[in-house]
Amino acid sequence: MSSVLQLQRQFIDYTTSLHNEGYLDNQFTELQKLQDESNPDFVTEVVSMYFEDSDKLLNNLTTALQQRNVDYKQVDAHAHQFKGSSSSIGAKRVTNVCAHFKGFCEAKNLDGCLRCLQQVKQEYIFFRNKLEALFRLEQQILQAGGSVPMVE
């Protein structure tokens, strides 16, 4: 069984790599700053909201692009929403793909849109998996009686 120190080390390394690889940006750190004793679950709450919201948005995007006559304004609206929420969470790579997605919507480029949809789904799954791994690490630290280090 890993010691608290080992777990904390792991946590720091993992968070750092997520930032370095562009999965997370400073906005995620800002979210962590808003968490305190009176709101100990703030980050997990927001992230859960984000996952729920994103699942819906991805479904909407998929449906909208399956229509015979694609309504690009509608697709763009969904992409815009997804970009916004991803940016608010600090999901950097997802946000960037959404930006490209919007470009293809403006150009009414179906091919581009479909490729972006695939890409954004992929990035979102990566992001979700990594964040869940991070939260698991956090839980392990807390259960071992340690505190979760702040990584700037």
Add this chain to the structure above:
Amino acid sequence: MGVAADSQFHVLAVDDSIIDRKLIERLLKTSSYQVTTVDSGSKALQFLGFHDDDEVNSNQPCVSPNNSQEVEVNLIITDYCMPGMTGYDLLKKVKKSSSLKDIPVVIMSSENVPSRISRCLEEGAEEFFLKPVRLLDVSKLKPHMMKTKIKETHEHQPQHQENNQEQQHKQDQEHQEQKNALEILEEVESEQQSNGSKRKSIEEESVTKQNKTQIQLWPICRFD
């Protein structure tokens, strides 16, 4: 009226995104403000007690701000891009309303569009924040809310004769409030001069100068 404890400031936050609502609520609560969040401009107007015929150029007698509202709101912070009524539409409606026009309005947007920013500022928005909004942005809100408190104190006339000791203490307290507010306004002014402010600097300077004059006149009017 007590000295402005931050918990007395009530902010109405308007955003169609559930995540951004949660975020802005936490940011504002962390800064010790009371918060109400709504998901649309029309719900915001409903909350503010807005009536369609409530325009500035109507023949209604002049009433002090917040008179016709159910709840007092000291600042409105709204997203720009919303379905139906945009934040810009909401801003216009608030500024055209005789009962709501003195409530400071702040706009948030994920897009950095200069023409959008200047349009909002021209329409009377106090600040324009780029999303994602952070604690540093929220720390800029207080001076705007303080200005409305100063205005309110200035407009209220003494209701009845209190005993001398109470009256003196009250005057001292209010004088201290004015000094504090003046300090904050001076801070804001020097901040504006030193960093690249998102606000239109010329207009802001004249607004703060106007308030400063009001503050300087106030003690003279009251001692009767």
